[in-house]
Amino acid sequence: MARLASVVWFIVAGAGLSLRADPPPAGDLALQARAILRKYCADCHDTHPRRIGELSVRTRAGLERAGRPFLVPSSPSTSQIVHLIEDGSMPPGQRPQPSPDERRILRDWIAVGAPAYPATFDELYVRRAILADIEKRPAEQRPTGRYLSLHNLVRDDDPTFTLEERRTALRRAISQLSKATGDVLEPIDGAATIFRLELAPTGWDLRPFQRREVVDQKERLTPSSVNLYDLILIEYPFGRLDPSEPTFARLIETFLRPAGQLVPILYLRGDWLTDVFLGTRASADITRALELPQPSIRNGSPTPLPDDPLTTGARILPLDGIDASDHDSGEGGFGVLFDVWNAETRATARRFQGGNYLLFFLRPTRDTFVQLVWRNADGTCSVPNLGAHSFLGANTETILAGASGKGYRLKQNLTGRERLIVYAAESSLPPTEHLKTKMLDERVVHRFYPLPGEKPMGEVNPDRVIRKSVEIEITQPR
Ligand code: HEC
Known part of the structure; x- marks a missing residue:
């Protein structure tokens, strides 16, 4: 009997270990730490007027205060927020306390350097992150990068939320649609919701078209700059142009103008690429041009224009799309x-x-x-x-x-x-x-x-x- 009991105990302990063995990737630690801090601390340590003391958990930057070790990246043991949570003084009084799992997430997040998170995963967040990335790159590399984002899928208040399945699905879609071997998605934000890829390894820089003009009743063909990535842009229903956005002019000068895309779309939503675009006739065009295995075409019926209520700016409509309605x-x-x-x-x-x-x-x-x-x-x-x-x-x-x-x-x-x-x-x-x-x-x-x-x-x-x-x-x- 005693023997049996110890075998059972061993299996249970083993299962527990295997669950702990795989901490979430750094980006997901940032998303989970953000949700935990919002849940337990934001009632009192938010932005004005809900801010007590100097601490704000809204953004990772709000945790960094000169001379106050609230958060010491890579060093959970010297970070004050960890101490105050573990000794039970924060959150104060009878308030619900972070669970052991949640505390471990906070420690793990700090241990991997406390990758940054924003107050909101909105359009401006993406634009700012992309602009910061572009401005870090030498001018001659700027026209050849392209951006994809999963920011819109983040759930603010779920401390167990993970984006990793969607990242994996996106990598898989790109390997189906392109010549890229290996992972070509380079995360550009701490939470790993926005990615850059280079056109050349994907083959999407291929320019298969010639532009036909009729001059004096004679046909004239000239090489066209339209490439395979442009064929994706033509179908994309979430593009927008908003001159009132603070990043607008810089993004045009540093990226949209030099990149010379057919449609001035800054980035693609990754969930659209995986859930809608893959399996359309336009996606089959891309794989055909690259001589890749054909994806199965879902159905020939047009994709309805999704709802996307804009607060500002104008929508870029897929008017030339072959799959758009x-x-x-x-x-x-x-x-x-x-x-x-x-x-x-x-x-x-x-x-x-x-x-x-x-x-x-x-x-x-x-x-x-x-x-x-x-x-x-x-x-x-x-x-x-x-x-x-x-x-x-x-x-x-x-x-x-x-x-x-x-x-x-x-x-x-x-x-x-x-x-x-x-x-x-x-x-x-x-x-x-x-x-x-x-x-x-x-x-x-x-x-x-x-x-x-x-x-x-x-x-x-x-x-x-x-x-x-x-x-x-x-x-x-x-
Ligand atoms: C019910 C309100 C409340 C909640 C919720 C709360 N705190 Fe506090 N916190 C306070 C008060 C009050 C102080 C003392 C501020 C002072 O003395 O200036 C404080 C101080 C702090 C300080 C020192 C800040 C400073 O400016 O000196 C830290 C760090 C802190 N809290 C972390 C946390 C963390 C992390 C959480 C969530 C896990 C949290 N607190 C949740 C009320 C709260």
């Missing part, structure tokens, strides 16, 4: 009816046969500038020249029938799904950029978001651009 601003009653007709029946149609003629029906509620982009079944794109019809009158029905007047003719031997996209706005739209490539599907993009000082092409507020699309299916002629 349409954008129907509808503001102030502005809208456009768009339909695809069969030229023979002059009625709505979605199924056609090779060689058929199409008509486009349009009726805007206001005077409207329009563009048409046609994504063909073979991966090419066309931008029909609408001539005088690129401006349509309010409440007037327009039927576009192409140069011949008979309609737009479908190729004889091409079958599959095609997408017709209309862009409409009350002021002139930026010109389309037609990007050709043999490697991938072609793209048509716009510079909707010029940086300050760049010549705006078109005068439109992108928020007021309507994008509507119709998918048609083409089968073999009988």
Whole structure:
């Protein structure tokens, strides 16, 4: 009996040891220490007016006071907050005390150097961290770094919270989407919520496109600077531009302008990359260009624009995204009816046969500038020249029938799904950029978001651009 009891005891003790053997990574220690200090100390040691004495637990900086050893990085045994908690004097009186696990987290956090944490994991925190990182780098390296963040997932008041699974998922997504071998994510903040990666090891600096222009009725192709990372940016729904943010001008000068991205997005949310982007058609484009195994495509249906209530600034919309859903601003009653007709029946149609003629029906509620982009079944794109019809009158029905007047003719031997996209706005739209490539599907993009000082092409507020699309299916002629 006694023997059995000791065996049982041994197993239990062993299990306990294995739980203790793995302290959380340093970033998670910062997140947990932050939650513990908020939970037990912030009632009295917050910022004004809830601040007693000199200590503030809001930020790690608030724990560092010259000449007062509240916190001594790497030295839990000489840190006053540890002493005061362990001898029971803080928090004072009958208040709930930190558990043994929580005390150990605080000691472990200090032991690894007490990595910093902020008061809030908000947009400004990310921007400041990125700016600080950029300014540490030599000017010639600045254009080649890119940033990803998981800050939005942090839970403020959970002392057991860990971000490590999400970091792992992000590393895995990047290894699926890129040529990178090994961990290319370099944390740039103490809590390891924001990361830098270099473009070159991922292969995302590949520039597969040529820009097609028609000069004197002749096609001219010039190399385009659009790279694979830009193809990710095109789909991203959480970008924002906020000139009122204190970091705005510096970030443009030190990073966004030299980086020359197609869309001036500062960083990507890592949870979007892992949960939404991976498995879209655009993600398959990236792996195809890099000759990597294809991820399984989740489904072809467009990704709805997520809610992201901004307090300030303007949202950068994924208007050129191939996976993003349409954008129907509808503001102030502005809208456009768009339909695809069969030229023979002059009625709505979605199924056609090779060689058929199409008509486009349009009726805007206001005077409207329009563009048409046609994504063909073979991966090419066309931008029909609408001539005088690129401006349509309010409440007037327009039927576009192409140069011949008979309609737009479908190729004889091409079958599959095609997408017709209309862009409409009350002021002139930026010109389309037609990007050709043999490697991938072609793209048509716009510079909707010029940086300050760049010549705006078109005068439109992108928020007021309507994008509507119709998918048609083409089968073999009988
Ligand atoms: C109910 C309010 C209350 C809570 C909760 C509380 N404290 Fe205090 N703390 C005080 C008071 C009161 C003092 C004494 C301030 C003074 O004498 O200037 C103090 C002083 C301190 C000091 C010395 C600060 C100084 O400026 O001299 C430290 C360090 C401290 N507390 C740490 C903590 C920590 C760590 C926690 C959470 C685990 C905590 N306290 C929770 C009320 C609180």
